[in-house]
Amino acid sequence: MAERESQVVLGLDPDPQALWQAAQPETRAERSAAEQAAAAVLRHCREVIDATAEACVAVKFQLARFEVLGAAGWAALAAAVEHARGRGLLVIADGKRGDIEMTARAYARALSGELDTPFGGVPGLGADLVTVNPLLGSDGVEPFVSMARAAGRGVLVLVRTSNPGAADIQDLELRDGGAVWERIARLVAEHGEAGTGAGGLSDVGAVIGATQPQHLERARELMSSAPFLLPGVGAQGGRVESLAAAFLPGRAGGLIAASRSIVDAHLVGGGDPAGAARAEAERLRDAAWTLSG
Amino acid sequence: MAERESQVVLGLDPDPQALWQAAQPETRAERSAAEQAAAAVLRHCREVIDATAEACVAVKFQLARFEVLGAAGWAALAAAVEHARGRGLLVIADGKRGDIEMTARAYARALSGELDTPFGGVPGLGADLVTVNPLLGSDGVEPFVSMARAAGRGVLVLVRTSNPGAADIQDLELRDGGAVWERIARLVAEHGEAGTGAGGLSDVGAVIGATQPQHLERARELMSSAPFLLPGVGAQGGRVESLAAAFLPGRAGGLIAASRSIVDAHLVGGGDPAGAARAEAERLRDAAWTLSG
Numbered sequence: 001m002a003e004r005e006s007q008v009v010l011g012l013d014p015d016p017q018a019l020w021q022a023a024q025p026e027t028r029a030e031r032s033a034a035e036q037a038a039a040a041v042l043r044h045c046r047e048v049i050d051a052t053a054e055a056c057v058a059v060k061f062q063l064a065r066f067e068v069l070g071a072a073g074w075a076a077l078a079a080a081v082e083h084a085r086g087r088g089l090l091v092i093a094d095g096k097r098g099d100i101e102m103t104a105r106a107y108a109r110a111l112s113g114e115l116d117t118p119f120g121g122v123p124g125l126g127a128d129l130v131t132v133n134p135l136l137g138s139d140g141v142e143p144f145v146s147m148a149r150a151a152g153r154g155v156l157v158l159v160r161t162s163n164p165g166a167a168d169i170q171d172l173e174l175r176d177g178g179a180v181w182e183r184i185a186r187l188v189a190e191h192g193e194a195g196t197g198a199g200g201l202s203d204v205g206a207v208i209g210a211t212q213p214q215h216l217e218r219a220r221e222l223m224s225s226a227p228f229l230l231p232g233v234g235a236q237g238g239r240v241e242s243l244a245a246a247f248l249p250g251r252a253g254g255l256i257a258a259s260r261s262i263v264d265a266h267l268v269g270g271g272d273p274a275g276a277a278r279a280e281a282e283r284l285r286d287a288a289w290t291l292s293g
Numbered sequence: 294m295a296e297r298e299s300q301v302v303l304g305l306d307p308d309p310q311a312l313w314q315a316a317q318p319e320t321r322a323e324r325s326a327a328e329q330a331a332a333a334v335l336r337h338c339r340e341v342i343d344a345t346a347e348a349c350v351a352v353k354f355q356l357a358r359f360e361v362l363g364a365a366g367w368a369a370l371a372a373a374v375e376h377a378r379g380r381g382l383l384v385i386a387d388g389k390r391g392d393i394e395m396t397a398r399a400y401a402r403a404l405s406g407e408l409d410t411p412f413g414g415v416p417g418l419g420a421d422l423v424t425v426n427p428l429l430g431s432d433g434v435e436p437f438v439s440m441a442r443a444a445g446r447g448v449l450v451l452v453r454t455s456n457p458g459a460a461d462i463q464d465l466e467l468r469d470g471g472a473v474w475e476r477i478a479r480l481v482a483e484h485g486e487a488g489t490g491a492g493g494l495s496d497v498g499a500v501i502g503a504t505q506p507q508h509l510e511r512a513r514e515l516m517s518s519a520p521f522l523l524p525g526v527g528a529q530g531g532r533v534e535s536l537a538a539a540f541l542p543g544r545a546g547g548l549i550a551a552s553r554s555i556v557d558a559h560l561v562g563g564g565d566p567a568g569a570a571r572a573e574a575e576r577l578r579d580a581a582w583t584l585s586g
Contacts, residue, residue, distance in 0.1 A: 013395075013396065016408070016411060016412070017410065023410070023411035025412045033410055033412040033415050034415045036412035037408075037410040037411075037415060040412075062396055064392060064397075064399035064403060065396075067367075067400065068399045068403035068408045069408070070368075070403075070417075070418075071364040071365070071367040071368040071371065072364070074360075074366075075363075078363060096391060096392055096426075098389060098391075098426060100455065101456060101458075103357045104357075106357035106358055106361045107361070109361050110360040110361035110363075115309070118309060118310065118315075118318055119309070119322075119330050120326035122325075122327045122361070122362055124361065124363075133426050134462060135391075135451060135454075135463065136451075136454050136456055137456065137460065137461030137462050137463070138461050139456055139457055140456065140458055141458075158428060158429075161393065161428075163393040163394060163429055163432055165394075165434075168430030168431050169428055169429075169473065170430070172467055172473065173467065173469070174465055174466065175465075175466040175467060175468050176466070180462065183461075183462065183465060
């Protein structure tokens with residue numbers, strides 16, 4: 001972050017119907033629809049990354065958008081991750097996985113670890129950060145944390161998401177005080193304790209929707225060392241200016257995730273897609289860097 | 294279920310280190326470790342399905358175990374799903390996905406729908422039932438429900454999981470009474486209302502760990518029409534005999550999921566893997582069918 005002077009995370013959730021370059025179906029198709037779509041998605045991801053890399057610190061890949069293209073989509077994801085790394089960006093695998101311990105371990109290997117097999121090691125996706133759903137509790141979170149920690153990587157646990165329905169479960173008030181999301185926040189702080197580095201930040205972070213800035217101060221109280229991933233800026237209505245509490249532990253305390261507001265900037269303000277995306281990413285970068293200074 | 298006289302769900306979460314046939318790495322490997330492991334996993338899945346299909350009604354695929362093999366794993370999963378269908382079994386995609394609405398829609402397409410692209414439709418995995426994590430609330434569950442309903446398929450929402458850590462969040466007591474999992478149960482009942490068929494069962498079911506049978510009666514009160522998927526029988530300690538409440542709406546009210554207790558039956562009781570697995574699946578089938586009669 002210091003090197004790039006950026007806290008901006010480029011969110012990529014590509015829809016084959018809405019890519020920068022209009023799709024060109026092959027006339028005598030030797031490849032399946034999935035393979036053609038995956039190739040178009042990969043090209044799009046590379047173009048968006050190339051246009052905005054200088055203004056960003058990380059790319060967040062929305063796994064659903066690749067999973068929906070099956071094996072071809074998974075191969076495109078791996079290639080797009082490699083491209084992001086080549087541009088010096090951190091990689092966030094946004095899969096919101098969560099399961100019982102044994103299965104959580106398999107997901108952790110898939111996204112940020114490696115699997116030993118009789119045929120040799122099978123490398124995972126190589127993500128620096130993985131989003132995790134904590135509904136299954138501590139033993140479902142722990143495998144992600146321990147695997148990330150061993151590799152010098154990190155985890156981002158869903159604490160209070162950016163969507164309207166988040167209130168249904170996460171905001172329920174508990175008999176012993178506080179809301180469900182605050183209990184999850186305590187769990188994040190506990191898991192992060194042993195992984196807090198010299199800079200005061202932990203390897204266990206939290207996903208907190210930028211659409212609910214009123215929760216941020218409380219979240220920072222409960223998780224003083226957790227880096228916050230803040231999705232929902234732009235298209236979902238969140239504003240960078242409301243996010244100051246995230247940066248209390250320092251500039252690296254907040255990662256500003258923006259997807260459509262960057263990738264679709266040309267649809268709002270005109271211009272070519274790459275130029276408009278770069279300009280919007282720069283604008284976000286400046287707004288956040290200034291706010292957190 | 295009536296045709297097969299079975300409520301048994303074969304759980305497949307294959308580990309390349311522990312397959313029925315010892316792995317044979319290729320000596321002059323032209324395929325990657327991931328491709329060889331995926332081929333071995335696929336062969337294993339086919340063998341287990343062939344051995345136990347007659348005693349089961351469905352196969353539950355643990356997505357993590359395929360995701361960890363990348364694109365090759367996803368291709369193996371698709372082939373294993375096709376094999377299960379060929380043996381007349383329902384397919385459950387156990388991915389525990391959950392996300393904001395737009396992304397949930399992509400996951401629903403990936404697992405039980407289809408994606409329109411400029412290159413043609415990309416079919417999803419074709420699962421009859423998909424497990425869903427409800428932490429993101431109603432708008433994260435709805436896309437799975439509506440897509441499944443349109444296709445005559447169904448959804449299984451995590452309500453009370455079988456692992457020890459489930460207590461951390463799901464069992465928290467609410468200020469207004471009841472536990473978090475009971476609130477989730479109400480959400481399941483609401484989403485299922487419009488999808489309850491003539492047989493009295495809904496297309497929105499619940500995952501309830503067989504390890505906590507004391508919750509079953511209450512769960513049945515809250516979700517009178519939901520089919521229950523009951524994992525944790527066998528290796529995790531759950532017993533079929535404790536699950537009677539699941540079958541109150543009829544025999545199809547409970548799906549008994551067993552993974553290791555079937556696949557690893559030969560490690561406990563000896564014999565060849567296929568014969569031991571078949572015998573254990575038959576034993577479970579008889580126990581559940583008798584109990585629910």
